[in-house]
Amino acid sequence: MAMQKQAKNQPQVIEELRPGQSMELLKELHILTREGKLNQDTRRKLKQVYHLYQFIEPLLNEVLTGDAAFTLADHGAGKSYLGFILYDLFFNVAHAGQTRTGHIYGIETRPELVEKSRALAAHLGFERMSFLNLSVKESAASADLPGRIDIVTALHACDIATDDAIAFGLAKQAQHMVLVPCCQAEVAGVLKKSKALNLTKTPLAELWRHPLHTREFGSQITNVLRCLQLEAHGYNVTVTELVGWEHSMKNELILASKPPTPNAKKTSAAQERLKQVIDELGLAELGQRFAVLPA
Numbered sequence: 001m002a003m004q005k006q007a008k009n010q011p012q013v014i015e016e017l018r019p020g021q022s023m024e025l026l027k028e029l030h031i032l033t034r035e036g037k038l039n040q041d042t043r044r045k046l047k048q049v050y051h052l053y054q055f056i057e058p059l060l061n062e063v064l065t066g067d068a069a070f071t072l073a074d075h076g077a078g079k080s081y082l083g084f085i086l087y088d089l090f091f092n093v094a095h096a097g098q099t100r101t102g103h104i105y106g107i108e109t110r111p112e113l114v115e116k117s118r119a120l121a122a123h124l125g126f127e128r129m130s131f132l133n134l135s136v137k138e139s140a141a142s143a144d145l146p147g148r149i150d151i152v153t154a155l156h157a158c159d160i161a162t163d164d165a166i167a168f169g170l171a172k173q174a175q176h177m178v179l180v181p182c183c184q185a186e187v188a189g190v191l192k193k194s195k196a197l198n199l200t201k202t203p204l205a206e207l208w209r210h211p212l213h214t215r216e217f218g219s220q221i222t223n224v225l226r227c228l229q230l231e232a233h234g235y236n237v238t239v240t241e242l243v244g245w246e247h248s249m250k251n252e253l254i255l256a257s258k259p260p261t262p263n264a265k266k267t268s269a270a271q272e273r274l275k276q277v278i279d280e281l282g283l284a285e286l287g288q289r290f291a292v293l294p295a
Contacts, residue, residue: 016038018089019093020092020096021088021089021092021093022088022092023036025084025085025124026046028120028124029079029081029084029085031045031046031081048242049081049082049085049086052082052178052253053085053086053090055178056086056151056178057089057090057094059175059176059178060072060090060102060151062175062176063150063176064100064101069101069102069103070150071102071105071149071150071151072086072103072104072149072152073105073107073145073149074105074107074154075107075136075139075164075168076107076108076136076155076157076158076161077106077108077113077131078108078113079113079117080106080108080113080117080120080129080131082155083106083117084120084121086104087104087129088126090102091128101128104128104129104130105129105131105132106129106130106131106132107139108132109134110133114131114133117129117131118131130144132144132145135161136161136164136168137164137167140164140167140172145172149168149169149172149173149174150174150175151175151176151177151178152165152168152172152174152176152177152179153177153179154177154179154180156180156182157180158183159183160289162182162184162226163226163289166179166226166229166230169256170233175257176255176256176257177235177254177256178254178255179253179254179255179256180242180251180252180253181219181222181226181252181254184218184219184223185215185218186218186222186286186289187218187219187283187286188208188215188217188218188219190218191208191214191217191218191282192208192211194282195214197282198282201282204280204281221281221283223252224277225274225277225283225286225290226254226290227239227256228270228273228277228290229274229292230256231267231270232270232274233258233267233292234258234259234263234267235256235258235262236258236259237255237256238254238255239255240253240255241253271292274290
Protein backbone atom coordinates (compact mmCIF):
# COMPACT_ATOMS: atom_id res chain seq x y z
CA MET A 1 0.00 0.00 0.00
CA ALA A 2 2.88 2.37 0.88
CA MET A 3 4.60 1.50 -2.39
CA GLN A 4 1.41 2.30 -4.33
CA LYS A 5 1.13 5.66 -2.57
CA GLN A 6 4.77 6.49 -3.33
CA ALA A 7 4.30 5.62 -7.02
CA LYS A 8 1.22 7.80 -7.15
CA ASN A 9 3.15 10.77 -5.77
CA GLN A 10 6.04 10.43 -8.21
CA PRO A 11 6.30 13.20 -10.84
CA GLN A 12 4.78 12.50 -14.23
CA VAL A 13 7.28 11.19 -16.77
CA ILE A 14 6.74 13.13 -19.99
CA GLU A 15 8.32 11.30 -22.89
CA GLU A 16 8.02 14.31 -25.23
CA LEU A 17 10.41 16.49 -23.22
CA ARG A 18 14.13 16.52 -24.01
CA PRO A 19 16.78 16.03 -21.30
CA GLY A 20 17.89 19.43 -20.03
CA GLN A 21 14.86 21.29 -21.37
CA SER A 22 13.65 24.16 -19.17
CA MET A 23 10.60 23.05 -17.19
CA GLU A 24 10.18 26.61 -15.93
CA LEU A 25 9.91 27.89 -19.52
CA LEU A 26 7.27 25.32 -20.42
CA LYS A 27 5.26 26.24 -17.33
CA GLU A 28 5.50 29.96 -18.13
CA LEU A 29 4.27 29.25 -21.66
CA HIS A 30 1.42 27.19 -20.15
CA ILE A 31 2.54 24.12 -22.07
CA LEU A 32 3.04 22.40 -18.73
CA THR A 33 0.71 22.90 -15.80
CA ARG A 34 2.12 24.25 -12.51
CA GLU A 35 2.29 20.62 -11.40
CA GLY A 36 4.49 19.82 -14.41
CA LYS A 37 1.85 17.92 -16.39
CA LEU A 38 0.95 18.02 -20.08
CA ASN A 39 -2.63 17.99 -21.40
CA GLN A 40 -3.83 16.97 -24.85
CA ASP A 41 -4.03 20.48 -26.32
CA THR A 42 -0.58 21.51 -25.15
CA ARG A 43 0.87 18.15 -26.22
CA ARG A 44 -0.38 18.90 -29.75
CA LYS A 45 1.16 22.40 -29.69
CA LEU A 46 4.46 21.03 -28.38
CA LYS A 47 4.53 18.39 -31.11
CA GLN A 48 4.11 21.04 -33.80
CA VAL A 49 6.94 23.19 -32.44
CA TYR A 50 9.24 20.17 -31.99
CA HIS A 51 8.56 19.04 -35.54
CA LEU A 52 9.29 22.52 -36.87
CA TYR A 53 12.51 22.62 -34.83
CA GLN A 54 13.68 19.47 -36.64
CA PHE A 55 13.60 21.47 -39.87
CA ILE A 56 15.17 24.61 -38.39
CA GLU A 57 18.07 23.10 -36.41
CA PRO A 58 20.02 21.95 -39.52
CA LEU A 59 19.61 25.44 -40.99
CA LEU A 60 21.05 27.01 -37.83
CA ASN A 61 24.01 24.64 -37.91
CA GLU A 62 24.56 25.40 -41.60
CA VAL A 63 24.58 29.16 -40.99
CA LEU A 64 26.94 28.66 -38.05
CA THR A 65 29.72 27.09 -40.09
CA GLY A 66 32.95 28.83 -39.13
CA ASP A 67 32.79 31.61 -36.56
CA ALA A 68 29.65 33.28 -37.87
CA ALA A 69 26.70 34.06 -35.58
CA PHE A 70 23.20 33.44 -36.85
CA THR A 71 20.27 35.86 -36.91
CA LEU A 72 16.69 34.58 -36.97
CA ALA A 73 13.51 36.67 -37.23
CA ASP A 74 10.22 35.07 -36.17
CA HIS A 75 7.24 36.96 -37.62
CA GLY A 76 3.81 36.98 -36.03
CA ALA A 77 5.52 35.65 -32.92
CA GLY A 78 2.46 35.86 -30.63
CA LYS A 79 3.56 34.51 -27.24
CA SER A 80 6.82 33.42 -28.91
CA TYR A 81 6.35 29.70 -28.31
CA LEU A 82 8.54 28.96 -31.32
CA GLY A 83 11.30 31.45 -30.45
CA PHE A 84 11.56 30.42 -26.80
CA ILE A 85 11.51 26.68 -27.40
CA LEU A 86 13.90 27.02 -30.33
CA TYR A 87 16.29 29.00 -28.11
CA ASP A 88 16.02 26.46 -25.29
CA LEU A 89 16.46 23.40 -27.51
CA PHE A 90 19.35 24.88 -29.49
CA PHE A 91 21.40 26.74 -26.89
CA ASN A 92 20.49 24.93 -23.66
CA VAL A 93 19.90 21.35 -24.86
CA ALA A 94 21.59 20.54 -28.18
CA HIS A 95 24.65 22.72 -27.54
CA ALA A 96 24.77 22.91 -23.76
CA GLY A 97 28.23 23.98 -22.61
CA GLN A 98 29.33 24.83 -26.15
CA THR A 99 29.97 28.25 -27.65
CA ARG A 100 27.18 28.98 -30.11
CA THR A 101 26.44 32.58 -31.04
CA GLY A 102 23.29 33.97 -32.52
CA HIS A 103 20.24 36.10 -31.91
CA ILE A 104 16.50 35.49 -32.21
CA TYR A 105 14.13 38.38 -32.92
CA GLY A 106 10.42 37.98 -32.16
CA ILE A 107 8.24 40.38 -34.17
CA GLU A 108 4.67 40.91 -32.96
CA THR A 109 2.03 43.66 -33.27
CA ARG A 110 0.36 43.18 -29.86
CA PRO A 111 2.32 45.24 -27.31
CA GLU A 112 1.15 43.25 -24.28
CA LEU A 113 2.57 40.02 -25.76
CA VAL A 114 5.84 41.76 -26.61
CA GLU A 115 6.20 43.01 -23.01
CA LYS A 116 5.43 39.57 -21.57
CA SER A 117 8.01 37.96 -23.85
CA ARG A 118 10.64 40.53 -22.89
CA ALA A 119 9.98 39.93 -19.20
CA LEU A 120 10.12 36.15 -19.61
CA ALA A 121 13.39 36.26 -21.57
CA ALA A 122 14.95 38.45 -18.85
CA HIS A 123 13.65 36.15 -16.12
CA LEU A 124 15.07 33.03 -17.77
CA GLY A 125 18.36 34.68 -18.76
CA PHE A 126 17.75 34.18 -22.48
CA GLU A 127 20.07 37.02 -23.43
CA ARG A 128 20.15 36.35 -27.16
CA MET A 129 16.47 37.23 -27.68
CA SER A 130 14.83 40.55 -28.59
CA PHE A 131 11.14 41.33 -29.07
CA LEU A 132 9.88 44.12 -31.30
CA ASN A 133 6.40 45.65 -31.33
CA LEU A 134 6.15 45.96 -35.12
CA SER A 135 4.15 44.65 -38.04
CA VAL A 136 5.97 42.41 -40.49
CA LYS A 137 5.98 45.20 -43.06
CA GLU A 138 7.31 47.78 -40.57
CA SER A 139 10.11 45.48 -39.46
CA ALA A 140 11.77 45.50 -42.88
CA ALA A 141 12.77 49.15 -42.38
CA SER A 142 13.37 49.04 -38.62
CA ALA A 143 16.75 50.13 -37.29
CA ASP A 144 16.27 47.65 -34.42
CA LEU A 145 17.03 44.78 -36.80
CA PRO A 146 20.31 44.09 -38.60
CA GLY A 147 20.57 44.71 -42.32
CA ARG A 148 20.79 41.01 -42.99
CA ILE A 149 18.82 38.15 -41.43
CA ASP A 150 19.91 34.56 -41.98
CA ILE A 151 16.66 32.73 -41.25
CA VAL A 152 13.06 33.97 -41.44
CA THR A 153 10.22 32.04 -39.82
CA ALA A 154 6.49 32.73 -39.91
CA LEU A 155 4.33 30.18 -38.11
CA HIS A 156 0.61 30.64 -38.87
CA ALA A 157 1.04 34.27 -39.98
CA CYS A 158 -2.43 35.13 -41.23
CA ASP A 159 -3.32 36.05 -44.81
CA ILE A 160 -0.91 38.56 -46.36
CA ALA A 161 1.40 38.55 -43.30
CA THR A 162 3.08 35.51 -44.85
CA ASP A 163 3.66 37.50 -48.05
CA ASP A 164 5.08 40.34 -45.98
CA ALA A 165 7.40 37.83 -44.28
CA ILE A 166 8.60 36.67 -47.71
CA ALA A 167 9.17 40.30 -48.76
CA PHE A 168 11.09 40.83 -45.51
CA GLY A 169 13.23 37.77 -46.21
CA LEU A 170 13.99 38.93 -49.74
CA ALA A 171 14.91 42.43 -48.53
CA LYS A 172 17.14 40.97 -45.77
CA GLN A 173 18.81 38.48 -48.16
CA ALA A 174 17.75 35.56 -45.98
CA GLN A 175 19.48 32.26 -46.64
CA HIS A 176 16.46 30.30 -45.44
CA MET A 177 12.74 30.85 -44.95
CA VAL A 178 10.45 28.54 -42.97
CA LEU A 179 6.77 29.37 -43.51
CA VAL A 180 3.50 27.85 -42.30
CA PRO A 181 0.78 29.95 -43.98
CA CYS A 182 -2.66 30.52 -42.46
CA CYS A 183 -6.09 31.93 -43.35
CA GLN A 184 -5.40 33.05 -46.92
CA ALA A 185 -8.27 35.16 -48.23
CA GLU A 186 -6.84 37.77 -50.59
CA VAL A 187 -6.51 35.62 -53.71
CA ALA A 188 -9.93 34.04 -53.07
CA GLY A 189 -11.44 37.54 -52.98
CA VAL A 190 -9.94 38.42 -56.37
CA LEU A 191 -11.07 35.11 -57.86
CA LYS A 192 -14.60 35.78 -56.61
CA LYS A 193 -14.70 39.26 -58.19
CA SER A 194 -13.65 38.01 -61.62
CA LYS A 195 -15.60 34.73 -61.51
CA ALA A 196 -18.26 35.63 -64.09
CA LEU A 197 -15.72 36.86 -66.62
CA ASN A 198 -13.44 33.88 -66.18
CA LEU A 199 -16.31 31.42 -66.59
CA THR A 200 -16.78 32.78 -70.11
CA LYS A 201 -13.05 32.55 -70.87
CA THR A 202 -11.95 29.18 -69.53
CA PRO A 203 -13.50 25.97 -68.18
CA LEU A 204 -10.79 26.04 -65.48
CA ALA A 205 -12.91 28.66 -63.70
CA GLU A 206 -15.12 25.74 -62.61
CA LEU A 207 -12.36 25.06 -60.07
CA TRP A 208 -13.50 28.11 -58.11
CA ARG A 209 -17.14 28.59 -59.16
CA HIS A 210 -18.63 27.45 -55.85
CA PRO A 211 -17.84 29.54 -52.73
CA LEU A 212 -16.27 26.65 -50.82
CA HIS A 213 -14.07 25.82 -53.79
CA THR A 214 -13.18 29.49 -54.19
CA ARG A 215 -11.85 29.58 -50.65
CA GLU A 216 -9.94 26.31 -50.90
CA PHE A 217 -8.61 26.91 -54.40
CA GLY A 218 -7.65 30.46 -53.48
CA SER A 219 -5.64 29.16 -50.51
CA GLN A 220 -3.93 26.56 -52.67
CA ILE A 221 -3.06 29.03 -55.43
CA THR A 222 -1.74 31.55 -52.90
CA ASN A 223 0.89 29.07 -51.76
CA VAL A 224 1.68 28.02 -55.33
CA LEU A 225 2.36 31.67 -56.21
CA ARG A 226 4.52 32.08 -53.09
CA CYS A 227 6.61 29.05 -54.05
CA LEU A 228 7.06 30.31 -57.61
CA GLN A 229 8.00 33.76 -56.32
CA LEU A 230 10.68 32.26 -54.07
CA GLU A 231 12.00 30.08 -56.90
CA ALA A 232 12.05 33.12 -59.18
CA HIS A 233 14.38 34.73 -56.63
CA GLY A 234 16.76 31.79 -56.74
CA TYR A 235 15.52 29.74 -53.77
CA ASN A 236 15.17 25.99 -53.75
CA VAL A 237 11.69 25.26 -52.39
CA THR A 238 10.27 22.21 -50.65
CA VAL A 239 6.62 21.88 -49.61
CA THR A 240 5.66 19.31 -46.99
CA GLU A 241 3.41 18.67 -43.99
CA LEU A 242 4.17 20.29 -40.66
CA VAL A 243 2.45 17.54 -38.66
CA GLY A 244 -0.30 15.00 -39.28
CA TRP A 245 -3.73 16.35 -40.27
CA GLU A 246 -5.17 15.07 -36.99
CA HIS A 247 -3.18 17.80 -35.21
CA SER A 248 -3.80 20.85 -37.41
CA MET A 249 -5.61 21.75 -40.63
CA LYS A 250 -3.19 24.66 -41.15
CA ASN A 251 -0.52 22.20 -42.05
CA GLU A 252 1.46 23.27 -45.10
CA LEU A 253 5.14 23.91 -44.51
CA ILE A 254 7.14 25.84 -47.11
CA LEU A 255 10.92 25.57 -46.81
CA ALA A 256 13.03 27.85 -49.00
CA SER A 257 16.83 27.88 -49.10
CA LYS A 258 19.02 29.98 -51.38
CA PRO A 259 22.18 28.30 -52.65
CA PRO A 260 25.39 30.33 -53.07
CA THR A 261 24.92 30.18 -56.84
CA PRO A 262 21.23 29.91 -57.85
CA ASN A 263 20.35 28.01 -61.00
CA ALA A 264 19.76 30.79 -63.56
CA LYS A 265 17.75 28.57 -65.90
CA LYS A 266 15.44 27.40 -63.13
CA THR A 267 15.03 30.96 -61.83
CA SER A 268 14.10 32.26 -65.28
CA ALA A 269 11.60 29.43 -65.81
CA ALA A 270 9.94 30.17 -62.44
CA GLN A 271 9.62 33.86 -63.34
CA GLU A 272 7.86 32.98 -66.60
CA ARG A 273 5.61 30.38 -64.99
CA LEU A 274 4.65 32.82 -62.23
CA LYS A 275 3.53 35.35 -64.83
CA GLN A 276 1.62 32.70 -66.76
CA VAL A 277 -0.31 31.49 -63.71
CA ILE A 278 -1.25 35.06 -62.72
CA ASP A 279 -2.46 35.82 -66.26
CA GLU A 280 -4.32 32.52 -66.67
CA LEU A 281 -6.29 32.94 -63.44
CA GLY A 282 -7.10 36.64 -63.90
CA LEU A 283 -5.02 37.74 -60.92
CA ALA A 284 -3.33 40.71 -62.59
CA GLU A 285 -4.20 43.05 -59.71
CA LEU A 286 -2.01 40.89 -57.46
CA GLY A 287 0.91 40.99 -59.85
CA GLN A 288 2.75 43.51 -57.69
CA ARG A 289 2.45 41.41 -54.55
CA PHE A 290 4.03 38.39 -56.22
CA ALA A 291 6.33 40.37 -58.48
CA VAL A 292 9.95 39.41 -58.84
CA LEU A 293 11.94 42.26 -57.31
CA PRO A 294 15.28 43.34 -58.74
CA ALA A 295 18.27 41.73 -57.05
